[in-house]
Amino acid sequence: MAKPEKQAAIAELADKFRSSDAAVLTEYRGLSVAQLTSLRTSIREHATYAVVKNTLTEIAAKEAGVTAFDGHLQGPSAIAFITGDPVEAAKGLRDFAKANPHLVIKAGVLDGKPLSPEELTQLADLESREVLLAKLAGAMKASLSQAASLFAAPLSQTARVVEALRAKVEAEGAAVPETANEADSTEPAESTTTDEAASVQADASATPDVAAGGDES
Secondary structure (H helix, E strand, O other), X not given: OOHHHHHHHHXXXXXXXXXXXXXXXXXXXXXXXXXXXXXXXHXXXXXXXXEEOHHHHHHHHHHOOOOOOOOOOOOOEEEEEEOOOHHHHHHHHHHHHHHOOOOEEEEEEEOOEEEOHHHHHHHHHOOOHHHHHHHHHHHHHHHHHHHHHHHHHHXXXXXXXXXXXXXXXXXXXXXXXXXXXXXXXXXXXXXXXXXXXXXXXXXXXXXXXXXXXXXXX
8 A cells, every 4th residue: 555545544544443432353264245244334333343453453543542443453453433322332242252253352442441341342232322311201201290280289289278277267256356365366266277287288188189190170
């Protein structure tokens, strides 16, 4: 390969390293062209799979600040440059390697951090971004619904209790003699009001709560 062509290849590889969220180095010795094509197809939604020259890749990796592949660029090498979901790409590589043992996953890098083959397997075992987001959205929705119920129920019950207390105090006030002393008029009112509040609270707890899931009619 002529020097200008080598420089162009190095620049292209360095750019791939910089623009990718993750990259996985593999050895493909023993795989047929058809098998490599099948692998590319299986992960193309999340990554591109390219056969590379070790010497040029080593130079490009250094230019891009990638050290995860140091000491691993030996034998026939190919790299999966991941620009989509790293979990899904890792799953695709793992599943293909299970069905085609000639594919050897040697090393990886994710967000600039080196990953061992074992760590890449752990990454593949994670749930996809879409699944995690769906679960998070469901958890948030449930939490908001519970919070709304917790806030709405006490307010509804409190409003009923306060209204009952107000009506009771007004009714009792009309029947209290003007000459009654303050202590005598206060104690019966407090006792009666407390009993009424307890009764209204009991009624409120037995009433279907719309915010907690009951039907309002």
